Amino acid sequence: MQNKPLDRLPPLELLAAFEAAARHLSFTKAAAERFVTQSAMSRQIRALEEDLGLPLFQRRHRALALTAEGQRLLAACTQALGGLRGAMRELRAPLQRELLSLTTTPGFAALWLIPRLTAFTRAHPGIDVRVDATLENRNLAAEGFDLAVRYARVGEAGRQLFAEAMQPICSPRLVDELGLPLREPADLARHTLLHIALDMDTAGMPAEWEAWLVAFGLSDLRPAARLSFTSYAEAVAAAVAGQGVALGRRPLVDDLLASGQLITPFAGPVASARAYQLRVDPAARARPAVRAFEQWLLQQAAPAGGGAGSKELSR
Numbered sequence: 001m002q003n004k005p006l007d008r009l010p011p012l013e014l015l016a017a018f019e020a021a022a023r024h025l026s027f028t029k030a031a032a033e034r035f036v037t038q039s040a041m042s043r044q045i046r047a048l049e050e051d052l053g054l055p056l057f058q059r060r061h062r063a064l065a066l067t068a069e070g071q072r073l074l075a076a077c078t079q080a081l082g083g084l085r086g087a088m089r090e091l092r093a094p095l096q097r098e099l100l101s102l103t104t105t106p107g108f109a110a111l112w113l114i115p116r117l118t119a120f121t122r123a124h125p126g127i128d129v130r131v132d133a134t135l136e137n138r139n140l141a142a143e144g145f146d147l148a149v150r151y152a153r154v155g156e157a158g159r160q161l162f163a164e165a166m167q168p169i170c171s172p173r174l175v176d177e178l179g180l181p182l183r184e185p186a187d188l189a190r191h192t193l194l195h196i197a198l199d200m201d202t203a204g205m206p207a208e209w210e211a212w213l214v215a216f217g218l219s220d221l222r223p224a225a226r227l228s229f230t231s232y233a234e235a236v237a238a239a240v241a242g243q244g245v246a247l248g249r250r251p252l253v254d255d256l257l258a259s260g261q262l263i264t265p266f267a268g269p270v271a272s273a274r275a276y277q278l279r280v281d282p283a284a285r286a287r288p289a290v291r292a293f294e295q296w297l298l299q300q301a302a303p304a305g306g307g308a309g310s311k312e313l314s315r
Contacts, residue, residue, distance in 0.1 A: 010051045017044040018056060018070075019077040025064045098289045101130045103140075104149040107232035108276060109133040111252040113149070120296050127289045146284035147294065150277050158277030161301040162251060165269040166212050169248035169262045170239055177242070182265040185216045190224055192244030194235045197228040209247055215270050236262075276301075 009015075020030035021041060031041035049056055056070035066074060104113065109131055117129060132138065138145050149161060168188065175182050180190045195206035206226055213221050227244055229235045236253060239246040240261050248262070250269060256262040278297060284290045 010048055014044050014048040014051070015077055016081065017041060018048050018073065019081055021045055021057070021064070022066055022070060022074040022077070025066075027064070097126055097128050098287070099128045099130060100147070100284075100287070100289050100293055101132065101145045102147045102149065102293070103132040103134065103138040103143075103145045105135060105151050105232075106133040107236075107249070107252060108149055108151065110233035111236060111255070115255060116300055119300075120293065123296075124289070124292055127292070129293070140279065140281040141283065146281055146287070146290045147297075148279045149297070150279065151274055152277045153273060154275045156277060158279040159298075161276045161278050161297065163275045164252075164272035165250045166272050167248045167250060167264050167269040168212075168245050168266070169236075169253055169257070169264055170245045171242040172260065172263050173242040174245070175263070175265060182245070184266055185213070185218055185268060186221070187265075188213075188218075188223060188245060189221050192225040192227055193223040194227050194229070194238050194244045194246040196232055196235060197230055212247060212270055216268065 017030065017034060017036075020033050021027055024030050024033070027041045027045065028038050031038045034041070036044075045057065052069075054069050055067050056073060058065040058067055102113075110133070113131065117131075121127070121129065132145065137150065138148060140146070140148055148158075150156075150158065152158065154160070154163065168185075170182070170191075174191075178191075181187045182191060193206055193209055195208040206223075206228070210219075213219060225244070227235075227238060229238065232249065232252075235246045236248075236256070238244060239248075240256065245265070248257075248264070249272070250257075253262060257264065278294070280290065280294055285294070
């Protein structure tokens with residue numbers, strides 16, 4: 001009969017069963033840990049002893065003790081299995097993902113946050129972000145949200161990400177193809193104004209534009225037409241498509257201005273009475289993922305500065 005190699009390893013399942021039994025000095029406790037019956041555990045230990053050709057336990061009345069060989073094997077198994085368990089933790093760690101939830105306005109989400117989110121997820125691969133885009137003012141703790149970015153009056157609760165300046169914006173095609181002048185604020189009377197549907201039943205000046213037009217002495221201006229939308233992002237999309245002139249909220253539209261998809265046809269940013277405020281649930285701030293996202297938002301918002309214009313809106 002051919003001799004078996006001395007360094008041949010027995011099945012890993014048998015070594016893991018032995019390590020559990022030797023650690024507990026109990027087949028019953030080891031069986032419970034490994035989700036097998038006590039008789040199955042006894043058979044596994046017996047199979048390992050037969051494979052090695054020597055006893056590993058001294059079986060006493062209601063007690064187990066390791067033989068000298070069993071103690072040597074336990075030391076080796078503890079080191080080997082400990083190393084394997086550590087490797088498994090490291091390999092599985094990236095799969096243990098953390099979810100954080102942010103609620104904000106649809107306009108902020110679509111125009112400012114979403115284009116930047118890739119930078120955060122790349123830098124923090126273990127964190128998933130859930131964005132709730134709504135005009136509703138969510139209760140963070142009660143509704144399970146960690147952070148909120150709200151469009152609120154300057155000075156309201158929260159940490160200001162950036163202030164806002166309002167300025168007319170349109171597609172360069174609107175100026176190039178329509179042939180109507182758009183060189184000064186009064187020229188808006190020749191164009192379609194894009195706005196959010198806050199004033200569907202009124203004629204003349206859209207309420208969203210009212211404060212800006214009043215700041216330039218154009219309270220009686222009547223646009224050639226109006227197009228209204230249910231969200232600010234839709235109004236901006238219509239401006240990009242060349243359908244009219246929207247009131248740009250800067251810095252939300254700054255990326256579109258930088259890319260050339262939109263232009264400001266004339267000077268006239270006006271400081272808004274509102275700003276984008278960051279609020280964090282106090283209990284959620286204890287989580288590293290939430291603190292990381294909070295700091296990332298503040299860093300991303302820093303280049304926007306105050307967003308102040310040459311005039312100020314009173315609202």
